[in-house]
Amino acid sequence: MSEHVRIEKAGGILNLVLDRPDKKNALTQAMYGALAEALEASNEDREVRVLLLRAEGDLFTAGNDIGDFAAANAGGAGPGNAFRFIKAIAAARKPIVAAVQGRAVGVGMTMLLHCDQVLLAEDTKLTAPFVGLALVPEAASSLLLPARIGHQRAFAVFALGEAVEARDALAWGLATRIVPAADLRRAAEEVAQRLAQQPVGALVATKSLMRDGEAIARLMDEEREEFARRLASPEAREAFAAFAEKRPPDFSRLG
Template sequence: MSDPIRTELNDGVLTVTLARAEKKNAITQAMYAALAEATERAQTDAAVRVLVFKAEGDSFSAGNDIADFIAIGTSGGGQMLDAPVFRFLKSLAELDKPAVAAVRGRAVGIGVTLLLHCDLVVVAEDALLSTPFVNLALAPEAASSMLLPMVMGHQRAFEMFALGEPIDGKTAFAWGLANRCVPAAEVDAVADGLVAKLAARAPNSIRKTKRLMRDAEQIWALMQREGEAFGSQLSSPEAMEAFMAFSQKRAPDFSKAG
């Protein structure tokens, strides 16, 4: 079985590839551990100037692996802050080197909120991006409850969270979630061009610029508060109904929730 997370360092660029195409690059806790390790390496390794997120197959990421969620939820949900996903989120909050994402196909949940921690995002015109946390009776994560409204405004962000309906790449670009929107076949080439420009810039100047633009402590503190809300929802009857409905390919019934 191939490694679902592949990393490659070349000319100062650490490329992290989601390589679980047969599962639409749904992310397991083991994959989060590998993502955390790669992001921590990007932060501490002097040879790394730029971190790049890419994906194999027809989806950037289907989001969190539902089976992992069900396992955590049925065990009480209290493990969330100790789970590998939070090691990854902390590494994103603390990263002061530039990060770039190349997005094709579907990006769901963490597949979208990850982009809020990237400094340059190239998205395919026909990509579909969604944050269906409420559809799964969960709560936002990755500091997205603050960062998404900052990017696109409260009303648009609330619609993405509360309705969970996808927006295409052109809309994502228009709403400020991406720097470039191009045909799917051009995504990697355009991203690679931007990465090369970043890698050629003065590295310490870029790091200081990014640190001035982001409050890492505030972002990490919010991630932890979101994690508490997420964890409490994960073990709730609402979430169990949502997960059951998802596995049964039906709409969830929240009529008795309150």
């Protein structure tokens, strides 16, 4: 478990709350583990009818905690809990509602592709700058994002790190609606409550029919293998060294 993830269950809704606002809700391996455990358990928990994913503070998540991520990789553990979380959110049987404010970076963006209703605050920006860190996309986003918004837009997000503003996210099918930041939590809770009143068996069956779970799982495995290769590359070493030294990376001498 993690002190930075609050898990609360009431009225058929399982609330998963990122609660590390002082660190921009950057995700540690412990936080990933807590989220994955809750998602996995929700599949068989008859008291849970819908999941609500949200975050405290002004920012949804800055993505991976780079220091924690680098330490896990240096220690040989690798980002195991991160991939466990990705698998768990993709395999979640119950509907997931997400409430997103501020920035959603990296996995903060790609996890939304596995949510069934996504509400954004007006100031939200979604970014997935994997290539800039010498890595590749995860969470089956290499398939799901271009399928949703088109190849050129998705490539610009991945390869150039271009941000998706809230209004574009709505227009491109990445979000359900946009609400004022002050109303975000209430609006998301209302959606979750409406879903919780629906017949859960029909909800689960409908969600399953709308997704090719086996294809998504296979692609996630392929992404994970390539991610591991990229993580061990000279390019990645330069990217992480540049981040630690607070300088621009120099990939010009790396093929």
